[in-house]
Every structure is written in C-alpha cells, then in structure tokens.
Amino acid sequence: MKSAMPFLGVPVPKVRSLVRALASEVTFGDAKAFRDAVLALWTPAKYREERYAALALCATKAAAPWQDLDALPMYETMIVEGAWWDYGDEIAAHRLGELLRRFPKPLRATMRRWSRDANLWKRRSAILCQLQHKGATDFAFLEACIEPSLDSKEFFLRKAIGWALRQHARVDPAAVKRYVRANDARLSTLSRREALKHLG
Numbered sequence: 001m002k003s004a005m006p007f008l009g010v011p012v013p014k015v016r017s018l019v020r021a022l023a024s025e026v027t028f029g030d031a032k033a034f035r036d037a038v039l040a041l042w043t044p045a046k047y048r049e050e051r052y053a054a055l056a057l058c059a060t061k062a063a064a065p066w067q068d069l070d071a072l073p074m075y076e077t078m079i080v081e082g083a084w085w086d087y088g089d090e091i092a093a094h095r096l097g098e099l100l101r102r103f104p105k106p107l108r109a110t111m112r113r114w115s116r117d118a119n120l121w122k123r124r125s126a127i128l129c130q131l132q133h134k135g136a137t138d139f140a141f142l143e144a145c146i147e148p149s150l151d152s153k154e155f156f157l158r159k160a161i162g163w164a165l166r167q168h169a170r171v172d173p174a175a176v177k178r179y180v181r182a183n184d185a186r187l188s189t190l191s192r193r194e195a196l197k198h199l200g
Contacts, residue, residue: 010049019056026062034066035074042078051082055090067095069103072110079121085156092125097132108141115145120156123149127160135171142168143179150186161187162194173199 028034041054055078057063075095079088100107107129115126126145130137142164149157169176180187180195187195 005045005048005051008047008049012052015049015052016056016059019053020060023057023060023062028062028066031066031068031070034063035071038063038074042081048086051078051087054078055087058091058095067098067102069099069106071095072099072107076122079125080119083121085124088121088125089128089131092128093131096125096129100129101133101136111141111145116148120154124156124160127157127164131164131167137168137171139168139172139175139179150183153188155190158188158190159194162191162197165191165195166197169195169199 026037028037038054038057041050041057045051045054058067075091079091082088096107096111100111111126111129114122117123117126127142127149129145130142146161146164149161152158165176165179176195177199180192184192
C-alpha cells in the first residue's frame with residue numbers, strides 16, 4: 001500500500017468489527033448528525049485506520065436511514081480527499097452502488113458527469129458504481145461510464161475498466177466478449193486481460 005498517511009497496524013476486518021459494535025449502541029437523530037459523525041473520523045484523521053473507521057460507520061445499521069442523495073456530497077469529498085483505491089472503491093461499490101439502486105435517475109446523471117471529470121478517482125468511481133449489481137447491471141450505462149476513460153493511459157482507470165467488465169462477465173459473458181471485440185483497438189492490454197480473465 002503506497003500511502004503518505006501512516007498505519008497503526010490494525011487489520012481492516014478488526015476495524016469494521018469494532019465500529020459495528022460501537023455503532024450498535026448509537027442512533028443518529030438526523031442526517032446531519034450521521035454525516036458529522038463520519039466526517040469527525042475522516043477529516044482530522046492522522047492514521048489510515050481512522051478513515052477506514054469512517055467508511056465502516058457508513059455501512060452500519062445506524063447509518064442506513066441516512067443513505068440518500070444528501071449523503072452524496074460527503075462521499076464525493078471522501079473520494080477526492082482520499083485519492084486512493086482503498087477508500088474510493090469501497091465507496092463506489094457499496095455506497096454509490098446502493099444510492100444508484102434507490103435513486104437511479106439522479107445517480108446516473110451524476111455518475112455520467114463524474115465519468116468525464118478531471119479527477120481520476122471520481123472517474124474510477126463512476127466505472128465501479130455497479131460492481132455489486134450482478135444481474136441488475138445496466139451494461140449500456142456501464143459502457144457510457146467507461147467510454148470517457150477508454151483511451152486513458154492511467155493505470156487505475158484501465159484497471160477499473162477491466163474489473164468492471166470482468167465482474168459483469170460473471171452474469172453476461174457474451175456481452176463482455178462482444179464489447180471487447182468491438183473495442184479491441186482502444187482497450188488497453190490490462191483492461192482486456194482483466195475483462196476476459198475467467199472467460200478462457
């Protein structure tokens with residue numbers, strides 16, 4: 001892990017377990033209280049585990065009532081400030097993915113904007129926001145989120161493209177094979193290899 005922020009050495013599963021236990025004794029009176037609690041862990045963090053704790057708090061039952069469009073600016077801030085895959089991928093796959101299920105129209109519009117953003121972590125998040133959707137993945141929407149980054153030489157975007165395609169290949173391998181053939185000249189070797197990894 002390349003990180004300017006130091007580690008304490010606490011494994012991520014342990015951080016999540018501790019946060020779940022503590023959050024079981026907490027209720028947030030409103031959305032602002034939830035966001036304030038998350039950012040109280042995130043913003044002044046000196047160690048990476050403190051930010052992992054903020055992410056874990058977002059996944060607790062106490063946080064569930066406040067997972068709505070008002071939380072999106074907070075997640076955007078965390079993606080941009082975190083500026084690394086371990087933070088952004090967790091938010092994209094789980095928090096943005098859930099918001100996309102619940103609020104498809106506004107989230108699609110936002111993710112399309114993010115897919116063209118100058119910030120690579122927002123672009124990566126747009127590509128990965130359907131990672132957990134399995135058979136409910138909208139492949140045309142995934143293609144639209146990939147398109148602005150298809151010619152990028154940025155490793156983290158190429159990796160995200162391959163990962164998203166590989167994940168979708170689990171439920172629709174034919175669609176992914178067609179996509180790879182149609183975009184063979186533009187896909188990086190990394191993206192292509194990842195996309196076809198389990199397809200023989």
